[in-house]
Amino acid sequence: MLNKAKGIPVVEMHDITVKFPGVIANDNVSIDLYPGEVLALLGENGAGKTTLMNVLYGLYRPDEGEIRIRGETAYISNPNDAIRLGIGMVHQHFMLIPPFTVAENIVLGVEPVNSYGRLDMDKAVRDVEELSNQYGLIVDPHAKIEDISVGMQQRVEILKALYRGADVLILDEPTAVLTPQEVDELAEIMRSLVDQGKSIIFITHKLQEVIAISDRVTVLKQGKCVGTKETQNTTVEELAQMMVGREVVLSVEKQEAKVGETVLRVDNLHAKGPRNLPALRGVSFHVNAGEIVGIAGVEGNGQKELVETLTGLRKATSGHIYVDGIDIVNSQPRTLIEQGVAHIPEDRQNRGLILDFTVAENFIMRNYYKPPFARGINLDYGTIHTHAKQLISEFDIRTPHENVPVRSLSGGNQQKVIVARELSSEPRLLVASQPTRGLDVGAIEFVHKRLVEQRDKGKAILLISLELDEIMSLSDRILVIYEGQIVGEMTAREATERELGLLMAGGRSKQGLDAERSAVNVQHR
Amino acid sequence: METGNLADVTIYIALVVSTLRMATPLILAGLGGVFSERSGVVNIALEGIMLISAFMGMLISYYTEAPWLGVLSAVASGVLVALILAVACVRYKSNQVVVGTAINIFSLGFTGFMLRKVFEHAGQSPPVTKVADWTIPLIHKIPVIGPMIGKHTPFVYIAIVAAVISNHVLFETKLGLRIRAVGEHPKAAETVGVDVFAIRYLCVLLSGALAGLAGASLSLGFLSQFRENMTGGRGFIALAAMIFGKWTPYGTLGACILFGFADALQILSQTLGLTFIPRDFLLMAPYILTMAALAGVIGRSVPPAASGVPYERQK
Numbered sequence: 001m002l003n004k005a006k007g008i009p010v011v012e013m014h015d016i017t018v019k020f021p022g023v024i025a026n027d028n029v030s031i032d033l034y035p036g037e038v039l040a041l042l043g044e045n046g047a048g049k050t051t052l053m054n055v056l057y058g059l060y061r062p063d064e065g066e067i068r069i070r071g072e073t074a075y076i077s078n079p080n081d082a083i084r085l086g087i088g089m090v091h092q093h094f095m096l097i098p099p100f101t102v103a104e105n106i107v108l109g110v111e112p113v114n115s116y117g118r119l120d121m122d123k124a125v126r127d128v129e130e131l132s133n134q135y136g137l138i139v140d141p142h143a144k145i146e147d148i149s150v151g152m153q154q155r156v157e158i159l160k161a162l163y164r165g166a167d168v169l170i171l172d173e174p175t176a177v178l179t180p181q182e183v184d185e186l187a188e189i190m191r192s193l194v195d196q197g198k199s200i201i202f203i204t205h206k207l208q209e210v211i212a213i214s215d216r217v218t219v220l221k222q223g224k225c226v227g228t229k230e231t232q233n234t235t236v237e238e239l240a241q242m243m244v245g246r247e248v249v250l251s252v253e254k255q256e257a258k259v260g261e262t263v264l265r266v267d268n269l270h271a272k273g274p275r276n277l278p279a280l281r282g283v284s285f286h287v288n289a290g291e292i293v294g295i296a297g298v299e300g301n302g303q304k305e306l307v308e309t310l311t312g313l314r315k316a317t318s319g320h321i322y323v324d325g326i327d328i329v330n331s332q333p334r335t336l337i338e339q340g341v342a343h344i345p346e347d348r349q350n351r352g353l354i355l356d357f358t359v360a361e362n363f364i365m366r367n368y369y370k371p372p373f374a375r376g377i378n379l380d381y382g383t384i385h386t387h388a389k390q391l392i393s394e395f396d397i398r399t400p401h402e403n404v405p406v407r408s409l410s411g412g413n414q415q416k417v418i419v420a421r422e423l424s425s426e427p428r429l430l431v432a433s434q435p436t437r438g439l440d441v442g443a444i445e446f447v448h449k450r451l452v453e454q455r456d457k458g459k460a461i462l463l464i465s466l467e468l469d470e471i472m473s474l475s476d477r478i479l480v481i482y483e484g485q486i487v488g489e490m491t492a493r494e495a496t497e498r499e500l501g502l503l504m505a506g507g508r509s510k511q512g513l514d515a516e517r518s519a520v521n522v523q524h525r
Numbered sequence: 526m527e528t529g530n531l532a533d534v535t536i537y538i539a540l541v542v543s544t545l546r547m548a549t550p551l552i553l554a555g556l557g558g559v560f561s562e563r564s565g566v567v568n569i570a571l572e573g574i575m576l577i578s579a580f581m582g583m584l585i586s587y588y589t590e591a592p593w594l595g596v597l598s599a600v601a602s603g604v605l606v607a608l609i610l611a612v613a614c615v616r617y618k619s620n621q622v623v624v625g626t627a628i629n630i631f632s633l634g635f636t637g638f639m640l641r642k643v644f645e646h647a648g649q650s651p652p653v654t655k656v657a658d659w660t661i662p663l664i665h666k667i668p669v670i671g672p673m674i675g676k677h678t679p680f681v682y683i684a685i686v687a688a689v690i691s692n693h694v695l696f697e698t699k700l701g702l703r704i705r706a707v708g709e710h711p712k713a714a715e716t717v718g719v720d721v722f723a724i725r726y727l728c729v730l731l732s733g734a735l736a737g738l739a740g741a742s743l744s745l746g747f748l749s750q751f752r753e754n755m756t757g758g759r760g761f762i763a764l765a766a767m768i769f770g771k772w773t774p775y776g777t778l779g780a781c782i783l784f785g786f787a788d789a790l791q792i793l794s795q796t797l798g799l800t801f802i803p804r805d806f807l808l809m810a811p812y813i814l815t816m817a818a819l820a821g822v823i824g825r826s827v828p829p830a831a832s833g834v835p836y837e838r839q840k
Binding site for chain 1: 697
């Protein structure tokens with residue numbers, strides 16, 4: 001499997017510099033990729049990984065630097081150039097057209113035509129089937145993208161690149177949307193592609209995946225290249241340090257939970273989601289004081305709707321939500337806030353903050369209408385500023401002062417503003433939805449520490465996250481949500497990634513692929 | 526025509542002829558709407574484009590006495606006005622509805638002003654040479670059918686053929702697949718090397734050409750003169766037909782014929798003895814049917830996902 005350093009590299013990127021207004025996204029970055037290897041591109045969010053790959057795929061033009069493909073200097077000014085040079089890219093957010101079929105998506109841009117110039121979809125379907133068999137990427141050419149699983153959509157994306165004759169594949173955060181089982185399948189697919197002579201660059205910020213899948217790894221940090229290692233000769237700890245620039249505590253340290261009385265009890269909750277379809281179908285669970293309950297699940301299984309119903313942002317169609325014994329279902333958000341419910345929303349820029357308001361103003365959004373911040377119909381800006389200064393120092397928020405708009409802060413500091421606001425109100429229950437999404441390792445550490453601290457103070461915490469690692473390391477109890485129902489509950493100690501993954505996939509047998517394959521055959525008749 | 530005798534075949538002939546006449550400008554403009562929206566640009570300016578084209582077609586026919594030259598210049602001016610929309614909305618990413626509305630308001634003022642300027646006469650132009658009717662060999666001799674479809678202004682036949690060609694282009698060619706891709710998910714289309722801007726320009730200009738033909742059909746096909754605001758909202762009804770027809774050429778064709786039929790009923794209501802239905806209700810029919818379609822009465826009517834959204838390329 002390791003045939004690195006053999007022959008000339010298929011891709012060389014030398015001293016690539018990309019400048020965006022105000023930022024240098026890539027600063028003299030160099031990487032190389034040898035035929036038949038998997039190169040991991042590791043770095044935190046904003047380290048410049050995707051930018052570098054967009055340069056290779058012709059979506060961005062570098063300000064400086066040189067690209068060589070199979071030893072020859074290449075000028076790649078648009079995706080067509082990249083495709084011609086045999087480079088294919090699978091974007092993090094899939095570039096598929098939902099109402100089109102699998103085959104239509106794969107051939108778009110290089111469509112087969114018959115001798116009359118008419119679109120030849122029969123040939124397209126045959127080609128896709130052939131390719132799909134050759135690489136073991138099982139798809140149904142006739143299915144519409146909007147009807148198939150995320151895992152299959154990813155296979156469609158890979159086939160799309162292969163159909164264009166790619167022998168260098170760029171995979172941007174390919175595992176972000178997959179269940180652990182689907183990740184294993186993807187790893188197998190990548191290995192089989194490499195065995196058939198393809199070379200792969202895959203972008204990730206997950207250290208375990210680097211170790212599990214890659215042959216070599218290049219680490220980026222703040223747009224600069226930190227170094228390249230043979231995967232064999234490195235460790236998770238070393239990579240983490242390269243990625244962050246200091247030593248990181250990867251595991252969350254916490255003591256045994258001191259569980260108190262029940263704070264939140266959800267009873268047979270039903271709610272509707274997008275397109276008015278049922279999103280929650282009888283959810284029941286409870287969270288006690290002094291414990292963190294994690295909800296694991298693949299995106300789109302009702303997590304969003306659950307959080308919204310719990311925080312008063314969505315109407316429940318039936319069921320009850322008790323906080324300290326009081327039924328608060330379908331109450332206004334303000335009633336919930338006064339009941340002691342705090343909320344760290346998933347989408348911090350749209351739901352958590354008013355970006356053009358100052359840090360100080362964002363701090364008082366929960367209780368601006370009450371003393372000490374309000375006096376009659378006026379706001380007491382003196383108190384508001386003192387309050388803000390206090391929170392800024394307590395939560396170590398990096399901002400010049402409390403009067404800058406929150407928009408100008410980094411993502412991590414924006415999140416700290418929300419965490420500071422929600423926790424400073426001394427809530428009874430904290431609903432934390434993806435509290436570390438898009439944050440760098442340092443900020444993740446901070447948020448995790450604060451959550452555990454709140455737990456130890458006797459708060460009830462409900463954690464919703466798509467990151468299984470986060471759920472497993474923080475939670476005392478874990479619930480799994482699947483298609484709007486809680487399908488499993490276990491203590492964190494007895495939970496394994498494998499078991500959780502199975503439940504998250506709806507308890508599908510471990511050969512999810514086989515199941516899907518037979519489903520495909522059925523659909524096909 | 527005798528009145529009130531529903532057994533008289535001439536009434537049905539009149540109804541079909543009238544339906545086709547009323548549907549033709551709608552079909553042409555509606556197909557323009559289909560192309561534009563399928564590529565992701567809302568073309569609310571169809572009304573204005575039709576009006577300017579109707580005027581320009583009349584004007585050229587007036588001076589040259591060559592009606593087909595008039596048609597050609599109607600199409601050319603349709604393309605030209607559409608170019609304004611394309612440059613504003615595709616290149617400069619302006620709000621498509623605002624630009625379209627501006628074009629509509631401008632067209633009404635411009636044609637009214639030009640009418641007075643050129644002919645020193647408000648309201649309508651002098652009569653001009655119109656395009657001669659086509660007689661379809663053999664078919665026009667068939668009894669009943671012949672008088673219905675055998676002899677019409679060429680625009681009627683052009684409209685039907687245009688619907689067939691449009692359907693072929695949109696659903697059976699490479700170009701069609703790309704147009705639909707650009708209207709649904711332009712970024713996905715660009716990542717596989719489809720030129721989003723080129724496709725959108727092409728489709729908007731094509732919709733201008735079709736709306737131009739629709740305009741010419743009014744002033745050089747059914748009438749032989751230009752009248753102030755002679756489109757009378759047909760551009761909007763064409764858009765309604767496009768929605769009712771679920772953004773497909775055949776659906777739009779069907780919807781236009783249905784709307785044309787409602788119009789024909791309204792025109793012939795006296796003859797047909799339909800006086801118990803107020804004419805206004807028949808005039809309302811297209812709008813009510815479109816609202817019903819949007820409300821989901823005939824299944825989901827989903828616009829192209831990127832319709833109305835300007836495409837921005839990063840960097």
